[in-house]
Amino acid sequence: xxxxxxxxxxxxxxxxxxxxxxxxxxxxxxxxxxxxxxxxxxxxxxxxxxxxxxxxxxxxxxxxxxxxxxxxxxxxxxxxxxxxxxxxxxxxxxxxxxxxxxxxxxxxxxxxxxxxxxxxxxxxxxxxxxxxxxxxxxxxxxxxxxxxxxxxxxxxxxxxxxxxxxxxxxxxxxxxxxxxxxxxxxxxxxxxxxxxxxxxxxxxxxxxxxxxxxxxxxxxxxxxxxxxxxxxxxxxxxxxxxxxxxxxxxxxxxxxxxxxxxxxxxxxxxxxxxxxxxxxxxxxxxxxxxxxxxxxxxxxxxxxxxxxxxxxxxxxxxxxxxxxxxxxxxxxxxxxxxxxxxxxxxxxxxxxxxxxxxxxxxxxxxxxxxxxxxxxxxxxxxxxxxxxxxxxxxxxxxxxxxxxxxxxxxxxxxxxxxxxxxxxxxxxxxxxxxxxxxxxxxxxxxxxxxxxxxxxxxxxxxxxxxxxxxxxxxxxxxxxxxxxxxxxxxxxxxxxxxxxxxxxxxxxxxxxxxxxxxxxxxxx
Numbered sequence: 001x002x003x004x005x006x007x008x009x010x011x012x013x014x015x016x017x018x019x020x021x022x023x024x025x026x027x028x029x030x031x032x033x034x035x036x037x038x039x040x041x042x043x044x045x046x047x048x049x050x051x052x053x054x055x056x057x058x059x060x061x062x063x064x065x066x067x068x069x070x071x072x073x074x075x076x077x078x079x080x081x082x083x084x085x086x087x088x089x090x091x092x093x094x095x096x097x098x099x100x101x102x103x104x105x106x107x108x109x110x111x112x113x114x115x116x117x118x119x120x121x122x123x124x125x126x127x128x129x130x131x132x133x134x135x136x137x138x139x140x141x142x143x144x145x146x147x148x149x150x151x152x153x154x155x156x157x158x159x160x161x162x163x164x165x166x167x168x169x170x171x172x173x174x175x176x177x178x179x180x181x182x183x184x185x186x187x188x189x190x191x192x193x194x195x196x197x198x199x200x201x202x203x204x205x206x207x208x209x210x211x212x213x214x215x216x217x218x219x220x221x222x223x224x225x226x227x228x229x230x231x232x233x234x235x236x237x238x239x240x241x242x243x244x245x246x247x248x249x250x251x252x253x254x255x256x257x258x259x260x261x262x263x264x265x266x267x268x269x270x271x272x273x274x275x276x277x278x279x280x281x282x283x284x285x286x287x288x289x290x291x292x293x294x295x296x297x298x299x300x301x302x303x304x305x306x307x308x309x310x311x312x313x314x315x316x317x318x319x320x321x322x323x324x325x326x327x328x329x330x331x332x333x334x335x336x337x338x339x340x341x342x343x344x345x346x347x348x349x350x351x352x353x354x355x356x357x358x359x360x361x362x363x364x365x366x367x368x369x370x371x372x373x374x375x376x377x378x379x380x381x382x383x384x385x386x387x388x389x390x391x392x393x394x395x396x397x398x399x400x401x402x403x404x405x406x407x408x409x410x411x412x413x414x415x416x417x418x419x420x421x422x423x424x425x426x427x428x429x430x431x432x433x434x435x436x437x438x439x440x441x442x443x444x445x446x447x448x449x450x451x452x453x454x455x456x457x458x459x460x461x462x463x464x465x466x467x468x469x470x471x472x473x474x475x476x477x478x479x480x481x482x483x484x485x486x487x488x489x490x491x492x493x494x495x496x497x498x499x500x501x502x503x504x505x506x507x508x509x510x511x512x513x514x515x516x517x518x519x520x521x522x523x524x
Contacts, residue, residue, distance in 0.1 A: 077170045079181040082308035086186045092300025093193040097125050100293035101200050104348070105207065106497075107286025108403055112488025113208045114282055114497040120203045120212065124219050128196040131220040136195065137161040137188050140228035141236045145175050152239035156232045158224075161188055171307075174236030180307040190304055191235075195227050198254045204403035205262030209272045209485055212492060214478045218468060222261065226464050230257055230457065244446070245453035246424075246436060248316070249305040251360025251416045252457045259410020260461040262401055263392075268469035269478045271400035273485050279403065282497075284344050291348035295324055298355045302362035312431040316362035319370035320355065323362075326374025327354025334382045346382075353381040353408055357416035361423065363432050369423035376415050384411040414454050421450035 066074045074080070102118045109117040128136070135158035138144065144157030153175040161167070167185040172178070180187070199219050206215075233240040234247045247253055271277060281287050303317040331350030332342045357377035358370055365373070384407035392399045392406075401407075424438030424446060437443040469478060484491040 072168075075170070077179075077181055078183070079308060082180075082310075083182045083186055085309040085313070086182050086190055086304055086307065089300035089304025090186070090190040090193050092297045093190075093197065093304070094125075096294045096297035096301065097121060097193070097197045097200050100290050100297055101197065101203070102290070103286050104290025104294060105204055105403070107283040107288075107290060108204070108279065108281050108345075109207055110276065110280060110488070111282040111497065112490075115489040115495055116212065116492045117203065117207045119493065120207065120210075120215055121200045123212075123216060124200040124203065125196045127216070127219045128199065128223045129192055131223045132188070132192045132195055133161050135159065136224050136228045137191065139224065140195075140231035141173050141187070141191060143172055143175060143177050149239075152242055153232070153237065154239055155229060156236070156238075158228075174232070174238070176237035178237065182307065187307070190307075191231070194250060194254060194301075195223055195231070198227055198258050199223060199261075201255070201258035201409055202262040202265060202405050204408075205266045205401045205405040206269050207402050208276055209479050210265075210269050211477055211480050213476050214269075214469075214472050217472050217476070221468050221472075222465060225468065226257065226261065226461055227253070230461070234453070240453055240456070243449060243452075245449045246364070246420060246433065246446075247360045247417065247453070248363045248420070249302045249359045251356065251413045251420070252453055255356045255359060255409040255413035256417065256454060256457050257461045259406045259408070259413060260458050261465045262405035262410065263399065264462045264465040265469060266399050266401045267394055268466055268473065271397070272402060273482065276485075277400060279345065281345060287345060287348050291351055295351050295355065298324070298359075301355075302359060306363060306432055310431065312363045312428070315366075315428060315431070319362045319365060319367065320358055322367060322370040323358035323374035323377060324351045324354035326371055327351065327357070327378035330375050330378025331382055334379060338382075338386065349385075349404070349408055350378050350382075353377045353412040356409055356412035357381075357419070360413070360417045361420040364420055364424040364429050364436060364438075366425050366428050369419075369425060372423065373416055373419050376419060377412055380415050381407045381412045410458075417450050417454050418447065421447035 062069065062071055062074045066080070098121075102121045105121060106114050106118045138159035138161055139156045142156050142159060144159070145153050145155075146157045147154040156175070161184075167183065167188070169184055171180045171182055171184045171187040173180065173187065199222055229238075230253045232238040234245065234253050235241075235250075298320050299317045302320045303313045305316065306312045328347050328350045331346055331353070335342045335346050354374050354377040357373050361369065361373060385404045388411075389401060389404055389407055390398060392401075420438065422439040424436050424441070424443075426434075426437050426441055429436040437446065439447045472478065479485075480492065489496045
């Protein structure tokens, strides 16, 4: 018997299958069942009692100064000043990524890789927000506990963060259920911009060769499996916090993890083309402008960490500026000694290392402590960049950390974290963590705890990052082929930074309403 053609089968089915039958087949398909199961799961998670915490808020009459708002929008627990500062601080941190890091790394990259480099940062910012809302925020900052060992909180519970009641309610953070006087939506936004900048930072290690497709897969996975657990352990009251390890605003969670991931990524992805293994900025102006945005944006980074407009927030901002400035001066002096002249790229890097090193300590030390941290930040990462990084090898080959992310963020993060264990001053810590005392004030145990925390973060981040990249590498190549790397942006994205310098093979997309011929030129 002759087998009917596909067209005949489709025609026969369309005539014989009734609408109810076709609907039944559709609902029974594996794809529909999977989608419906996912939707039910999302609904159940969103309906968890934790999301209803705002439902039981008692109503009250707002003061006269707020009487124009519906009472529900200004509940009794809300501190409008703190909420205003937190939203502003979060925006400052967001500006560090867009446009700060986009401009900074775009200026550091070679001309033929500028679009690719800036796109990697741009994508990371977008992908992390989606990941954060789908599962990452609850995994890192939610009150749920999925694994607890001997009273220590190991992992949170992933879940969505878009339920309206949840977003409008008072923020309750971590397994210890710490309450702050701002809405949960404010904390989600604030913590998102921290999560977003972390993978954006280690773009600097793999730029000028990593496949954009592989990067698209890596970022959300890394954010969920690496960043959220670190945040749970060191920001939200997890097991490292329970041991007594502190990280004021991300010296370990963000910068040490970014530096370690940079090292793992550089190894897994492989080096750049031989002719590209150097730092030759395409625009020093971009570098300095980007660094300036990052520097001032850091006031939100550290000043927002107390979760309010507090005394400690003001101290943290001042310490942040002092450490960065001191680091710049120290680095320039090191440049004079080592190179005989100051460097613009060096000064821009120095402000970053100073900001990184003060981050774990900003709200725990006084001005003298910030000054000391700034001096170390301008010297230890400098020596690491000049002497340690070129000697980091695997299988006899130098690890190609393109822009020195490991020294600038990893080493600076460790430096600041350890100095926190030494310089934490009870005169300052009483404003945020009265039990915290550093070695210099009689508590040597804090330094040991900080050292253990650094070792654990390095171990966890390196292993998970490397494994994720190896899995992704089995699906799609981690690096562009040499012929595409030779061309750069035109081969990677079909566009270049400066269109007047674009090669002839690039065909620009047509403008709306302007027909084009086969060569991509407007028709006459």
